[in-house]
């Protein structure tokens with residue numbers, strides 16, 4: 472099979488690795504001259520560790536990452552609302568880890584042996600001819616492929632070509648990310664929730680911490696604008712333990728700004744083109760599941776391609792991946808909604824049920840990556856019941 476992977480991010484590199492493991496050697500093109508360089512951190516819940524293990528890279532990554540034993544949610548004054556021990560949720564999968572994004576990229580890329588990598592290259596068009604995809608490249612070359620795998624991120628050119636009607640949707644938050652010196656001794660994944668603002672810090676090793684801050688902003692206000700990090704707003708809203716981190720942002724380490732967007736699609740396959748990772752299902756980062764979902768996509772698609780013909784493999788990929796990704800996107804939306812609740816409702820809700828809600832939202836993802844639709848539906852129904860019961864109890868208290 473002749474396959475082209477478009478995009479050398481987490482999804483594209485994991486795809487190339489998973490195909491190599493199945494004895495399939497692909498072409499991979501990446502638009503940037505030397506692959507992605509973005510300097511921020513990544514939190515990897517336990518299902519990422521399991522995917523890395525299946526890619527044969529867990530030991531290497533674990534040696535370079537920080538194990539995260541607990542996730543703590545605090546209010547803006549530093550009072551504890553909920554704490555979850557990660558092993559209580561992820562024991563069957565693996566450790567939760569945190570690391571610089573560049574480390575995961577480099578490890579995936581260095582793991583490739585035979586994949587034909589081309590940087591500084593993009594595509595200018597994809598046509599279908601029977602069961603082949605005819606790809607035109609920006610350097611003027613043209614090639615025929617049995618399959619084109621779009622792993623080119625949220626603004627995917629492959630998706631624009633195969634599904635021109637699909638556009639990323641703004642989720643209502645903008646965010647800033649940076650890596651800085653850990654001046655406060657952050658031990659765990661620690662988030663502080665303000666009114667319409669979030670401040671999160673995660674240790675990533677070598678005395679450094681990854682900081683993520685977000686803010687609810689209307690779409691009109693933010694359109695086409697790059698916002699400088701409003702440090703003073705965060706300093707006045709948040710107190711210890713995390714606020715001192717805002718005073719030590721190194722000038723040589725840029726603060727990355729972004730609008731948080733998502734891509735929601737019914738189908739990721741068109742003819743001999745398939746989408747994986749953010750190109751197919753970019754989500755709000757509130758579950759930190761982007762890297763896990765991208766690597767799981769790669770493993771499932773590679774296994775299907777190695778064991779059946781392309782048409783059947785693409786159908787298997789859709790059937791196995793869609794329910795799981797739908798679940799993640801629904802949970803992200805629910806978390807984003809909860810963070811926007813007024814504090815008089817959000818604080819008692821998290822104190823009462825934060826731990827239960829956390830466990831419920833991740834539990835289905837601990838199941839094997841070929842989990843059936845039925846099993847995911849069971850979790851979805853249960854989650855709705857929990858939300859209904861808690862919601863009714865709250866409403867009852869205020870009527």
Ligand SMILES: Cc1cc2nc3c(=O)[nH]c(=O)nc-3n(C[C@H](O)[C@H](O)[C@H](O)COP(=O)(O)OP(=O)(O)OC[C@H]3O[C@@H](n4cnc5c(N)ncnc54)[C@H](O)[C@@H]3O)c2cc1C
Pocket residue numbers: 477478479480481482483500501502503506507512513514515592593594622623624625626627628629646648729731747748749750753754756759760761762763765
């Ligand atoms: C603010 C924020 C915080 C996040 N935090 C986490 C986290 O803590 N943990 C986690 O697991 N996930 C997190 N995510 C999600 C995660 O970053 C993504 O899900 C993941 O990077 C998706 O990988 P990808 O390879 O699909 O896309 P990308 O990482 O976007 O990679 C796409 C690649 O394709 C290349 N490309 C694009 N167009 C073309 C083209 N036409 N031709 C060739 N190459 C092309 C790009 O240069 C890029 O290298 C976060 C996301 C955001 C926005």
